[in-house]
Amino acid sequence: MTEQLHLAIALERAGWHPAAWREETARPHDLTSSRYWRDLLRTADDAGIVLATIEDALALTDRFEQVEGLRRDRVRGRLDAVLVASFAAPQTRRLGLVPTVTTAHPEPFHVATGIQTLDFASRGRAGVRLVAGASGPERANFGRRPSETDAFPASGRVEDAPEILAAFREAGEFADVLSRLWDSWQDDAIIRDAATGRFLDADRIHNIEFEGEFFSITGASIVPRSPQGRPLLTVLAHQTVPYRLAAEHADLVFITPREDLVGFAPAEILAELDAASDHLRVAREPLRVFADLLVIIEDTAAAARATADRLDDRAGAPLTSDARIVVGTAADVVDVVRELADSGVDGVRLRPARQPADVVAIAEQVVPLLRSAGALRADDGAGTLRQRLDLVRPESRYAREPEPRYAREKEFAL
Numbered sequence: 001m002t003e004q005l006h007l008a009i010a011l012e013r014a015g016w017h018p019a020a021w022r023e024e025t026a027r028p029h030d031l032t033s034s035r036y037w038r039d040l041l042r043t044a045d046d047a048g049i050v051l052a053t054i055e056d057a058l059a060l061t062d063r064f065e066q067v068e069g070l071r072r073d074r075v076r077g078r079l080d081a082v083l084v085a086s087f088a089a090p091q092t093r094r095l096g097l098v099p100t101v102t103t104a105h106p107e108p109f110h111v112a113t114g115i116q117t118l119d120f121a122s123r124g125r126a127g128v129r130l131v132a133g134a135s136g137p138e139r140a141n142f143g144r145r146p147s148e149t150d151a152f153p154a155s156g157r158v159e160d161a162p163e164i165l166a167a168f169r170e171a172g173e174f175a176d177v178l179s180r181l182w183d184s185w186q187d188d189a190i191i192r193d194a195a196t197g198r199f200l201d202a203d204r205i206h207n208i209e210f211e212g213e214f215f216s217i218t219g220a221s222i223v224p225r226s227p228q229g230r231p232l233l234t235v236l237a238h239q240t241v242p243y244r245l246a247a248e249h250a251d252l253v254f255i256t257p258r259e260d261l262v263g264f265a266p267a268e269i270l271a272e273l274d275a276a277s278d279h280l281r282v283a284r285e286p287l288r289v290f291a292d293l294l295v296i297i298e299d300t301a302a303a304a305r306a307t308a309d310r311l312d313d314r315a316g317a318p319l320t321s322d323a324r325i326v327v328g329t330a331a332d333v334v335d336v337v338r339e340l341a342d343s344g345v346d347g348v349r350l351r352p353a354r355q356p357a358d359v360v361a362i363a364e365q366v367v368p369l370l371r372s373a374g375a376l377r378a379d380d381g382a383g384t385l386r387q388r389l390d391l392v393r394p395e396s397r398y399a400r401e402p403e404p405r406y407a408r409e410k411e412f413a414l
Helices: 034-047 081-091 108-121 138-143 162-183 240-249 266-279 301-315 328-345 357-372 405-413
Strands: 006-011 049-056 098-104 127-131 192-193 199-202 234-237 252-255 288-297 324-328 347-352
Touching: 006 034, 006 357, 034 049, 034 081, 049 405, 081 098, 081 108, 081 192, 098 108, 108 127, 108 162, 127 162, 127 347, 138 347, 162 240, 162 266, 162 288, 162 301, 234 240, 234 288, 240 266, 266 288, 266 328, 288 328, 288 357, 301 357, 301 405, 324 328, 328 347, 328 357
Parallel strands: 006 049, 006 347, 049 098, 098 127, 127 234, 234 252, 252 288, 288 324, 288 347
Antiparallel strands: 192 199
16 A cells, blocks of 8 residues: 655746757746746646745856856746745645745845745745755855855765855754744734734744854844744755754755665665754654655657657757656656655655646646545645644744733733
8 A cells, every 4th residue: 555645846937857948838938927827836736736846046047057158048037936935825725835045145034024924925835945055156146255156076975065064054044043033923922902002912022042153133023923833944955964954954855866876765865864853853743755756747658758858859968857857657657656655755746847738747647646546645624734744833932821811911901
């Protein structure tokens, strides 16, 4: 019996294949339109997909891509992911909305209030995917740090690149500050008693008093505590340092298992995450783990292969990805998803190679097949994204036992 899991989707401009914008089914003229993102997110929402991540970046280039000799056959430019999610919030009903935020340059205060606002706009369906930013083009766009390109080390290990390792330490502080700001208002801080003229109990708003390597913050959020208390914190992790970041700070981690690479089998990744959680995840519920797949879906395997070949020819090179690539029918995708379900992950995040074509195929073919196979977690009608993922609503770390109501009313009457 296949274990049941959640299904998520990762949206990236025209799709995850660099030549996707040239497909007949693509909508390259609509990539910066609200209707394009509304249509994609509604398709995922109507299919019952649990959450959608929205990619973002702080440079014209892709991460670690050189600015010199910029290729003209790639999609360039994008809309702000947090603003796209905020626009989509009232346009969707059940879908979790998880925009991507780079941690190296925005201030955590601004991100905290933006995601809290998204949580209110979506009635408790907000999250954020944090990316540790360390690329030269990103730094050059802000001008506050040395802008030389920080090439990924030949070893592939984050530990061997001081700038990138520092970026992950900063991302950890960023996540810590977000959660503290989200806790800075207690749930009962707003009174709204017009008769007595009391709108606020100021004693239930707390300065977070954070002092770290990268941030020094004394203050509280300007947004009251949002429906989920703390919106969902997520990261993508490929190796030990980001696994530790996820274990210490995240609610959900996206991983990229590959049976063909040593150390990247699902069981190996889950074991490393469990070990990191044992040391770093003190008194917190288990980390939710979603595996990533990049998919090209057609009615036949031959048609899918022909599509992949056509896209690769237009791109000038075969598609490569950190995630496993599945080229085939919806049934082929379902087979791989079921394998991952049996490995022990909580969910799978599908990256559509082409948008909207593969988004529609996921919604209209993959989801029904997973349901009929009994592999998909049913939507139980839970109100918030945390509830759909069986995550508790955390209490504010600053909460204290409330005083008896009579004593508080007497105090305000004096």
